[in-house]
Amino acid sequence: MGTSYTHPCLPAPLFFPKSPNRQLTSSSSSPPTHYLSLRCLFCFHSSFQSHTEPSPTPTTNNYNHLIQSLCKQGNLSHAIKLLPHEVNPTQRTYESLILACTRLNAKSFATTIDCRIAEDGFYHDPFLCTKLINMYSHFSSIDDARNVFDRTPEKTIFVWNALLKTLVMAEVGDDALSLFREMVRNGVTLDSFSYSFALKACLASSLPATVLLQQIHGHVIRVGFDSRVHVATTLVDCYAKVGKFMSARKVFDEMPYRNVVSWSAMIACYTKNGRHFNALEIFREMNMTRDPETAPNSVTMVSVLQACAGLAALNQGKAVHGYVLRHGLNTIASVMNALIALYIKCGSLDLGHRIFDTMICVVPRNVISWNSMISGYGIHGFGKESIRIFEEMISAGISPSPITFVGLLGACSHGGLIQEGRRLFNSMQKEHNLIPQSEHYACMVDLLGRAGQLDEAAKIIEEMDIEPGQTVWGSLLGACRIHGNIELAEKACSHLFELEPWNAGNYILLADIYAEAKLCEDVSRVKKLLEERGLNKLQGCSWIEVKKKLHSFVSVDELNPQIEQVHALLVELVNQAKKIGYVPNTKLVLYDLEQEEKEKIVLGHSEKLALAFGLINSEKVDVIRITKNLRLCEDCHYLTKFISMYTNREILVRDVNRFHHFRDGLCSCMDYW
Numbered sequence: 001m002g003t004s005y006t007h008p009c010l011p012a013p014l015f016f017p018k019s020p021n022r023q024l025t026s027s028s029s030s031p032p033t034h035y036l037s038l039r040c041l042f043c044f045h046s047s048f049q050s051h052t053e054p055s056p057t058p059t060t061n062n063y064n065h066l067i068q069s070l071c072k073q074g075n076l077s078h079a080i081k082l083l084p085h086e087v088n089p090t091q092r093t094y095e096s097l098i099l100a101c102t103r104l105n106a107k108s109f110a111t112t113i114d115c116r117i118a119e120d121g122f123y124h125d126p127f128l129c130t131k132l133i134n135m136y137s138h139f140s141s142i143d144d145a146r147n148v149f150d151r152t153p154e155k156t157i158f159v160w161n162a163l164l165k166t167l168v169m170a171e172v173g174d175d176a177l178s179l180f181r182e183m184v185r186n187g188v189t190l191d192s193f194s195y196s197f198a199l200k201a202c203l204a205s206s207l208p209a210t211v212l213l214q215q216i217h218g219h220v221i222r223v224g225f226d227s228r229v230h231v232a233t234t235l236v237d238c239y240a241k242v243g244k245f246m247s248a249r250k251v252f253d254e255m256p257y258r259n260v261v262s263w264s265a266m267i268a269c270y271t272k273n274g275r276h277f278n279a280l281e282i283f284r285e286m287n288m289t290r291d292p293e294t295a296p297n298s299v300t301m302v303s304v305l306q307a308c309a310g311l312a313a314l315n316q317g318k319a320v321h322g323y324v325l326r327h328g329l330n331t332i333a334s335v336m337n338a339l340i341a342l343y344i345k346c347g348s349l350d351l352g353h354r355i356f357d358t359m360i361c362v363v364p365r366n367v368i369s370w371n372s373m374i375s376g377y378g379i380h381g382f383g384k385e386s387i388r389i390f391e392e393m394i395s396a397g398i399s400p401s402p403i404t405f406v407g408l409l410g411a412c413s414h415g416g417l418i419q420e421g422r423r424l425f426n427s428m429q430k431e432h433n434l435i436p437q438s439e440h441y442a443c444m445v446d447l448l449g450r451a452g453q454l455d456e457a458a459k460i461i462e463e464m465d466i467e468p469g470q471t472v473w474g475s476l477l478g479a480c481r482i483h484g485n486i487e488l489a490e491k492a493c494s495h496l497f498e499l500e501p502w503n504a505g506n507y508i509l510l511a512d513i514y515a516e517a518k519l520c521e522d523v524s525r526v527k528k529l530l531e532e533r534g535l536n537k538l539q540g541c542s543w544i545e546v547k548k549k550l551h552s553f554v555s556v557d558e559l560n561p562q563i564e565q566v567h568a569l570l571v572e573l574v575n576q577a578k579k580i581g582y583v584p585n586t587k588l589v590l591y592d593l594e595q596e597e598k599e600k601i602v603l604g605h606s607e608k609l610a611l612a613f614g615l616i617n618s619e620k621v622d623v624i625r626i627t628k629n630l631r632l633c634e635d636c637h638y639l640t641k642f643i644s645m646y647t648n649r650e651i652l653v654r655d656v657n658r659f660h661h662f663r664d665g666l667c668s669c670m671d672y673w
């Protein structure tokens with residue numbers, strides 16, 4: 001505490017809570033206050049600083065008023081020095097001190113204020129206790145928040161909720177849920193905030209979140225709070241975070257009233273769960289309500305832009321960009337960052353860079369803006385440019401985040417920049433004080449593995465300080481697939497089958513490796529394992545935007561009305577390619593079929609269908625932009641190169657790993673992906 005005064009109110013009165021309106025009472029009973037002008041304040045300051053005791057004794061209200069003014073001005077230390085001189089500090093004065101302490105991040109004053117409140121007999125004031133708990137929550141001092149809570153005799157719903165919120169914010173979900181249970185047991189009348197916090201607590205619990213969410217959802221329905229917009233929106237958000245988008249949609253559909261937050265939560269739900277089409281559909285519906293209350297805001301637009309980026313829907317994205325400009329949302333960093341990511345993911349590095357450049361005049365660029373550029377150049381295969389931007393970022397005084405290095409090391413990997421990758425990886429800890437995480441090791445394994453240095457990649461895994469996760473083993477398996485290393489592939493799979501037994505992709509990769517080595521028995525063994533575990537290969541899907549409309553294709557698609565035309569074009573293109581020596585690469589077809597059948601399967605790959613559809617339906621000058629949900633196969637890659645030359649078209653394909661820019665029979669990846 002450090003104060004050696006004797007306060008007239010000490011020891012604290014234990015029995016009668018002070019009137020919460022004490023300030024009002026005292027001001028009405030005291031003689032008219034001398035209203036302190038700003039000049040008086042400064043005069044008083046100087047007199048206070050030069051003497052230990054202020055000579056003119058301002059009235060009670062003057063000190064209260066003065067302390068509150070100092071708090072408002074951000075002069076907390078002076079306000080606290082004055083506190084001993086106030087005979088009768090009001091609730092309002094203490095509230096000002098708490099708020100200023102929080103706002104100024106002045107943690108060192110927190111205990112002083114708390115002690116003064118307790119000594120002054122305000123410790124039983126639920127209003128101030130709520131504020132104190134919020135203050136401690138801000139400083140992440142959970143124990144102190146809990147102490148305030150425990151000593152508060154009269155716990156209003158605000159006091160309970162304040163502690164509940166503190167525990168949720170600190171991500172101690174189990175503690176938060178046990179507090180919630182205590183609230184229910186004690187018969188506390190819960191409000192919508194209590195339920196919202198409890199729902200959020202489920203996400204940070206050690207128990208399965210979905211089951212907990214469903215339980216609290218049941219509770220919510222029983223008390224009829226499911227019709228409250230705040231609670232229902234939190235439900236949508238929480239279900240989205242555990243991947244239950246159908247449950248989220250059900251809650252959303254049943255909401256009697258929706259505000260902009262509810263709509264945004266539903267759009268974000270679909271975007272987060274990769275349902276980009278649905279996200280855009282909800283956005284359209286939202287616009288159709290024409291309700292000013294539900295006008296999209298920056299949060300909405302970030303999700304919408306992410307959905308457009310996910311689909312590589314450049315024209316739709318541009319339309320959304322127009323909306324952003326018309327509504328002045330281009331001054332918000334998160335929206336601008338989403339725009340950069342949109343253009344880059346749609347294959348337009350130039351437009352992405354332009355937004356990045358113009359941003360400097362509108363809103364400060366943050367680490368996310370830089371990260372987008374670094375990873376953007378990386379996935380387009382411009383590793384060196386990516387490193388250059390990173391260096392520019394460091395010179396601009398922006399500290400890199402762990403994500404920066406994921407982008408940067410990925411860029412080195414796609415560009416085959418081994419030495420640079422090694423150097424940057426080593427600099428993480430030495431120069432930037434960032435400890436490499438699993439994903440950074442995965443990038444290094446990928447970098448070395450792709451370049452054929454599989455033994456060194458395996459050595460990195462052996463020497464890791466942390467347990468290698470699935471991303472690390474997955475990178476090794478991917479590299480084994482490129483270089484046909486059976487031994488290491490089997491080792492990687494022994495871990496992967498345990499870490500993610502549900503991931504069919506790993507089984508397929510291993511089977512591919514066996515198939516390439518013509519180990520038929522091993523291929524059938526893996527296929528049997530796949531069947532036994534009831535796993536299905538993720539179906540290949542490609543999509544293309546033609547005349548502002550998105551068209552999606554799955555392998556051997558029969559639904560598209562133009563499918564016969566598409567097939568005819570593909571057969572013709574294949575015949576032309578065969579004339580210059582193209583042989584369909586069917587070794588990855590794992591079924592025991594005749595060569596002709598195998599060729600048919602390969603020809604039916606969704607990416608080829610989308611490409612032929614694009615050729616038929618677009619203008620000759622248009623760049624064809626295709627997105628694929630899996631890695632591009634060798635056969636599609638080879639044939640697309642040929643088609644770019646034969647038809648003299650520019651073709652851009654974004655697969656799950658990177659961009660392939662096909663022109664004049666070559667690809668920007670230099671066949672290294």
Ligand SMILES: [Zn+2]
Nearest residue numbers: 605633635636
């Ligand atoms: Zn293919």
Ligand SMILES: [Zn+2]
Nearest residue numbers: 660667669671
């Ligand atoms: Zn390529």
